[in-house]
Amino acid sequence: MAALPPSIISRDEHPVSRKHISPNALKVLYRLENAGFKAYLVGGCIRDLLLGIQPKDFDIATNAHPEQVHKLFSNSRLIGRRFKLVHVLFGREIIEVATFRGSNEDSSAQQQTAEGMLTRDNVYGTIEEDSIRRDFTANALYYSATDFCIYDYCDALTDIKAHSLKLIGEPEERYREDPVRMLRAIRFSEKLNFDIEQKAEQSIHELSHLMSMVAPARLFDEIIKLFVSGYGAAIFERLLDTGLFKALFPSVAHTIDKSQKEHYLSFIRAALINTDKRIAQEKPITPAFLYASLLWPDVHRIWGQKIAEGLSDFPALQQAGHQAIEAQLPHIMIPKRFILMMREIWEMQIRLSKNNTRRAEQLVTHPRFRAGYDFLLLREHAQEILPGLGRWWTKYQADNPLPTNHKPRSNSRKPAPRRRNRRPQKRSD
Ligand code: ATP
Ligand code: MG
Numbered sequence: 001m002a003a004l005p006p007s008i009i010s011r012d013e014h015p016v017s018r019k020h021i022s023p024n025a026l027k028v029l030y031r032l033e034n035a036g037f038k039a040y041l042v043g044g045c046i047r048d049l050l051l052g053i054q055p056k057d058f059d060i061a062t063n064a065h066p067e068q069v070h071k072l073f074s075n076s077r078l079i080g081r082r083f084k085l086v087h088v089l090f091g092r093e094i095i096e097v098a099t100f101r102g103s104n105e106d107s108s109a110q111q112q113t114a115e116g117m118l119t120r121d122n123v124y125g126t127i128e129e130d131s132i133r134r135d136f137t138a139n140a141l142y143y144s145a146t147d148f149c150i151y152d153y154c155d156a157l158t159d160i161k162a163h164s165l166k167l168i169g170e171p172e173e174r175y176r177e178d179p180v181r182m183l184r185a186i187r188f189s190e191k192l193n194f195d196i197e198q199k200a201e202q203s204i205h206e207l208s209h210l211m212s213m214v215a216p217a218r219l220f221d222e223i224i225k226l227f228v229s230g231y232g233a234a235i236f237e238r239l240l241d242t243g244l245f246k247a248l249f250p251s252v253a254h255t256i257d258k259s260q261k262e263h264y265l266s267f268i269r270a271a272l273i274n275t276d277k278r279i280a281q282e283k284p285i286t287p288a289f290l291y292a293s294l295l296w297p298d299v300h301r302i303w304g305q306k307i308a309e310g311l312s313d314f315p316a317l318q319q320a321g322h323q324a325i326e327a328q329l330p331h332i333m334i335p336k337r338f339i340l341m342m343r344e345i346w347e348m349q350i351r352l353s354k355n356n357t358r359r360a361e362q363l364v365t366h367p368r369f370r371a372g373y374d375f376l377l378l379r380e381h382a383q384e385i386l387p388g389l390g391r392w393w394t395k396y397q398a399d400n401p402l403p404t405n406h407k408p409r410s411n412s413r414k415p416a417p418r419r420r421n422r423r424p425q426k427r428s429d
Helices: 023-034 044-050 066-072 127-132 156-161 171-177 180-192 198-213 216-227 232-242 244-248 250-259 262-280 287-308 313-328 336-351 357-363 369-381 389-399
Strands: 007-009 039-042 059-062 076-079 085-090 093-099 110-112 118-121 141-143 150-152
Touching (some): 023 059, 023 066, 023 085, 023 093, 039 044, 066 085, 171 198, 180 198, 180 216, 180 232, 198 232, 232 244, 232 262, 250 287, 287 313, 287 369, 313 336
Parallel strands (some): 059 093
């Protein structure tokens, strides 16, 4: 697909003002420009500002090569293998700077699998070429902090006004290049209330199986982004409908299909509705709780089987947890620290079932008590277990409030390295 000359929208014709732009992003833009490079804000931040949404991060596109950007900012680091990028760090804020990408198909810097998937893509190009390599038209607008104009190469403004999510180029080809774009389509469609154009929606149903080609490590972050968007419950329905859930969580999907137990679906739905509410109230969310919920149908099914085989409650649950995780890891790489917490949440289900006051005193100070209790309430809500236990624990906590300076007993763990997509506690997508 060839790039067209851009429509240039001048400052008096658009609402994007510097007051809404991160001062750190402006600093990066100006330093790049002063060093003789071209630099623009690009993608989601411009799209969101046009829609009156506060962007969650600011991304920059430039003609400077990653090493040149890195040299200009002592507070930066080079990242990425598949795509080389620079992160410029300002305390907790990270400004991502990407070099314009081109599409020289003969180059060894770009590689594709037989299925059409791009496995390496470090060919640099012009802004025109860069614009057509982006995923959706709405994500391909560039803003210059030098002339304050917006550069539109894909008629993105028309699509944004129409609330239409359009892939740039042929949807099938673009999904084959990078199947994650199917997840992004669903996420943006829910988050922005945009309709995915019909052909692009249809292709998701046809190509959902390609998700198995994506590196499991990359999918962990992408799945978290889906479920901490604030629209996780709606997104889940669309993953079910398109076949993407089956491609991402084959074993859980099989359990749900075969069980004919509506409570498995009800449980995941309840967990995601609960997550959406917590995000709306700016309460903390942990990926471990999300994954503990998403894998629960498998854990619960296997737990029952192990008990039927003669194992006692606790080892049966431990083995069930282990098996459910083993079945999931080839598809999505869940980091070890979260696996540990997931197991604790599951094991808490047995501990909480022994509701005697003497043990309760100990249990309420356990670091995973609160998550385990929330999980228990969801199981009751989904009618997987009879009501009563949850109420007992609710009453126990009301009758025995912890001192206000109480901190749960902590498991000593090293702090995790900072990563851009890892927002461990509060997330606002
Ligand atoms: P948000 O940050 O709200 O999730 P975003 O559009 O900024 O949305 P990012 O993941 O931050 O999404 O990516 C920044 C930009 O990079 C996108 O707007 C898009 O132009 C481009 N981009 C990201 N992922 C892809 C992809 N898989 N294929 C093509 N372009 C992509
Ligand atoms: Mg972004």
